[in-house]
Amino acid sequence: MKVLHIITGLGIGGAEQQLRLLLRHLPLSCEVITLTHPGAVAEGIRADGTPVTHLGMTGNRDLTALPRLTRLIRAGRYDLVHTHLYRACVYGRIAARLAGVRTVVATEHSLGTTTIEGRPLTRGTRALYRGTEKLGSATVAVSDTVAERLRAWGIPGPRIHTVPNGIDAGAFRFDAAARAATRTRLGLPQDAFVVGGVGRLVPSKRFDLLVRAVAGRPGARLLLAGAGPERDALLSLAAGLGAADRIHLLGETGGGDDHGTAPALPALLATVDLFVSASREETFGLAVLEALAAGLPVLYVTCPAIDDLPAADAPGARRIGAGADALAAALRQHQEAGPHRLPVPSAVGHYDIAGTAGRLAELYALAAARP
Structure with missing residues (x-):
């Protein structure tokens, strides 16, 4: 299975470091696209041997990023796309579907009751998230707390899978x-x-x-x-x-x-x-x-x-x-x-990272096998 991970940015942060750690343990061929900010974590991922492409997105409303991302996904001939963080989930799900990838998994790393990734959670933000979530195959919550918040948003329970973060x-x-x-x-x-x-x-x-x-x-x-x-x-x-x-x-x-x-x-x-x-x-x-x-x-x-x-x-x-x-x-x-x-x-x-990577690989196989 060839997997593409799409993330909003790769400056130093919890979700970014978690992706790097997962890539070291996932028993799959993986590549990464970062929409913005190819910072220190991008350098680390490349040093670990995983290719990283910077899309050069200039902001949340840079719609020119969507066709560029779609072309990259289509050219990569990926079996599965995995998105991380809000902006990457919104754009990545749409681009993956346009590129013909039918298995799309998203991880929700930082969803609070009134904030998402530290920013105020508006009605528009929630509506866009819910609308694009329907384009995916499965949504990963990093804790039971996040899974409960997703269900409260109206995300169907069978689409939510709790795979906690892991550490080395x-x-x-x-x-x-x-x-x-x-x-x-x-x-x-x-x-x-x-x-x-x-x-x-x-x-x-x-x-x-x-x-x-x-x-x-x-x-x-x-x-x-x-x-x-x-x-x-x-x-x-x-x-x-x-x-x-x-x-x-x-x-x-x-x-x-x-x-x-x-x-x-x-x-x-x-x-x-x-x-x-x-x-x-x-x-x-x-x-x-x-x-x-x-x-x-x-x-x-x-x-x-x-x-x-x-x-x-x-x-x-x-x-x-x-x-x-x-x-x-x-x-x-x-x-x-x-x-x-x-x-x-x-x-x-x-919360051993090897166990987290194993559970994620199992979810990939389950999502890919669904009609």
């Missing part, structure tokens, strides 16, 4: 040497209490609460990995709280490669003593799982990947309230307890 747990195994080297590289005292966060710097991630909580803890430091429009506001907030020297915004960081001044994600997780996810709404919570794989204690507000499992499967992950007081209190407790690593919980093994 071995890549995040704690490395004491990497911890010491990264702290030296970032100018952090070896004995400092360091809190970590990962994600796009947007209001929905609520990193402002994390900045305030860390600023209120003498001696504590914060490492935030990610880029986004809230960067300057977060830096100004840290300065206003007198904690500019303890709040470190590292920019984008990759799952296994260094990019610019930011350390690779495994090195970053080895460096910190506590991981925090303050977002009220998540569709999976990949960063939480990666932190658990690194042996870190985790504080989170919501994480479907953990909440969908028995509590005993992730004893190192503690759910806290959404308010600032709950985060500040939990941060104080962890700082007073001192740094420590935990055994990797069974929840991490539940």
